[in-house]
Amino acid sequence: MAELIINNIGKLYRPREGEVEVFENASVRIEGGVFSDISERPLTPATDAAKVLDAGGMVAIPGIVDPHTHAVFAGDRTDELLMKLKGLSYLEILSSGGGIAKTLRETRAASREYLKELLRERIGEFMRWGVTTLEVKSGYGMDRDTEVKQLQAALEVETLSDVVTTFLGAHIIPPEYSDKREEYVSFLTDVMIPYVAERGLARFVDVFCDRGVYTLEEAEEILRAGKRHGLLLKIHSDELENLGATRMAAELGATSADHLLLSEEEDLQAMAEHGTVPVLLPGTVFTTFLPHYPDARRMLDAGLPVALATDFNPNCPLQNPFFVAQLAVFKMRMMPEDVLKALTVNAAKAIAEPQRGMVEEGLPADLVLLEVKSFTEALYRLGYDPIRVVVKGGKVVRRWVNGAR
Known part of the structure; x- marks a missing residue:
């Protein structure tokens, strides 16, 4: 790969976990796909083959990391916007056969190649918004073939982006198991998690633990099974009701806990003690008409490395991280420095990608x-x-x- 030099960067933002350093009138040299020189003076090419780009005084930030997406699915749920406007809640739409259950039916019917085609287009749109690394969950199949099909599509899709996969078989209880929950949980712990882990289909296991979905006891059983099989842990928690899932997952060593609208002081303490990253999804609050946003300021004051994500899914068709960032500022009163870290270095930590989200030599x-x-x-x-x-x-x-685009 040819040497690339970018000169005349007006401000180069270099977020780290504890601070954001800003270089004025900066330049970067890139060799072999990594930063080899970062300077506050113009750089000259080492070879005639080098490419030199004049940034014209523009601002530079690290590639954005999106640590929470549901980007591999078929169909859409445009019709549900009218339901929401008429006052139906998320759980009411789900119980009527819409929501995740509708996407489940459409994704089960889709081929792996079709899912790859959809995902390729979506990742291209993420890249157009500066997202260079993203997490992609399964969870719209909840049977072996479809869950595997989703994960394989995410791993096989041809893209320049880095994709980290998460197994979310515990998204809802699928309709065919509505009266035999224990059997489905056993299917996840005894069949699906070993299968996914042995074949390297996912880095993480995730559970939607909330009112109307998975109980605290079920979620803990699923996460413990994932941990036994070498998967890292995530949790959807404290969105509709606080069941204690954030504390439970943190105590199990979860890499992240996501949503967190109703988290309490004990939850924040558990995340801080066990190194769990809080991932906030203000776009979902916005599209679901929920009454309030997560208390990001309290989390930051507790010393937590807050991350932000789009939560891109059929209920939240959002791929623009700058809209997420603006919601974080205007609705959660996060400071710009905190927002930048939340989109980059902290987001990378939330998916166990410590080499992403920073501008440092060798990365x-x-x-x-x-x-x-x-x-x-x-x-x-x-x-x-x-x-x-x-x-x-x-x-x-x-x-x-x-x-021109």
Whole structure:
């Protein structure tokens, strides 16, 4: 791979877990797909084959990491917007056969190749918004063939992005098991989790533990099975009701706990004690018409490395991390520095990808150039698209000139 130099970066933001360092009038050198030199002076190419890009004073941030998506599914749920506007709740739509149950039927009927085609398009749209690494969950099959089909599609899809997979067989109780929950939980713990783990189909196991979905006891049984088989742990928790799932998962060593609208002080303490990353999904609050957002400020004050994600799924068709970031600012009162870390270094930690989300020598060269004077301006300008260049692994994969996409 040819050497790439980017000079004349107005502000280069370098988030780390504890701080965000800003280089003025910065330059970066990329060799072999990694950052090899980061400087506050112009750099000159080492060979005639090098490519030199003038950033024109634009802002640079690390490639964005999305640590929570449900991006491999078939069908859509546009019709449910009208149901929500008429006052139906998430659980009411689900109990009527819509919601996840509807997507389950459509995804079961789809071929693996069709799912790969859909996912390729969706990952391309993520990349267009500066997302260079993302997590993708299964969970719209809840039978062996469809869950495996989803995970295989995510692993096999041809894309420049890095994809981390999560097994979410415990998304809902599938309709055919509605009166035999114990049997389905046993199917997950005794059949699916060993199968997924032995074949390397997923890095994580996840459970939706909330009112109307999985109980605390069921979720713990599933997570413990995942842990026995070498999978890392995640939990959907405290979205509709606090069942104690965040504390339980943290005590089991969960990498992240996600949603957290109703988390309490004990939950925050458990996450802090056990190193669990809180992943907040304000886009879902927005699209589901929920009454309040997570208390991000309290989590930050507790010293937690808050991460942000789109939660892209048929109920939250959102792939723009800057909209998520603006909700975090205007609805959760997160400071710009906290938002930047939440989209990059903290998000990478939430999917066990510590080499992502930073601009450091020797790390993969994922970078996004924004046509603003500061990162704060990108959050301030509602509806504005600041992205001009996306670099993935040292290669310019997206570039927009004079407004052309």
